[in-house]
Amino acid sequence: MSLVARCLEADGIATVILGSALDIVEHCGVPRFAFADFPLGNPCGRPWDGAMQGQVVASAMALFETATEPRTTARLPYRWGGDESWRDNYMAIRAADLKILRQQGDERRALRRNLRIEAESAQA
Numbered sequence: 641m642s643l644v645a646r647c648l649e650a651d652g653i654a655t656v657i658l659g660s661a662l663d664i665v666e667h668c669g670v671p672r673f674a675f676a677d678f679p680l681g682n683p684c685g686r687p688w689d690g691a692m693q694g695q696v697v698a699s700a701m702a703l704f705e706t707a708t709e710p711r712t713t714a715r716l717p718y719r720w721g722g723d724e725s726w727r728d729n730y731m732a733i734r735a736a737d738l739k740i741l742r743q744q745g746d747e748r749r750a751l752r753r754n755l756r757i758e759a760e761s762a763q764a
Contacts, residue, residue: 684696
C-alpha cells in the first residue's frame with residue numbers, strides 16, 4: 641500500500657496511510673502516515689467498536705490538513721485496551737493449537753493446489 645500511495649502522490653493525488661507497521665511504512669517513505677499502535681491487521685481499532693474506529697479514521701483524515709512536510713507520521717493516541725496486555729499473547733502459538741493450525745494449513749494448501757489445477761485445465 642505504501643508504494644501505491646507514493647505512485648498516487650506522484651500523479652497529484654493526496655494520500656494518507658493508516659497502519660500499524662511503523663517501521664515498514666516509514667521505511668517506504670509515504671507522504672502522510674497515521675500510526676495506530678494496534679495489532680497488525682486492525683489499523684482502525686477493535687472489531688465492532690464503531691466509535692473508536694470512527695475516531696481513528698477521522699484522526700487519519702485530519703492529516704490531509706495538518707501535515708506540513710513530506711513523510712509526516714502522526715502517532716495516534718488510541719489504545720487497544722485498558723492496558724498493553726494484548727502484546728503478551730499477540731501471535732503466540734500454543735502447543736495445544738499446533739494440530740488445528742497444521743490442519744488449517746494443509747486445507748489451505750490443498751485448496752490452492754486445486755485452484756491451480758482448475759485454472760490450468762481451463763486454459764488447456
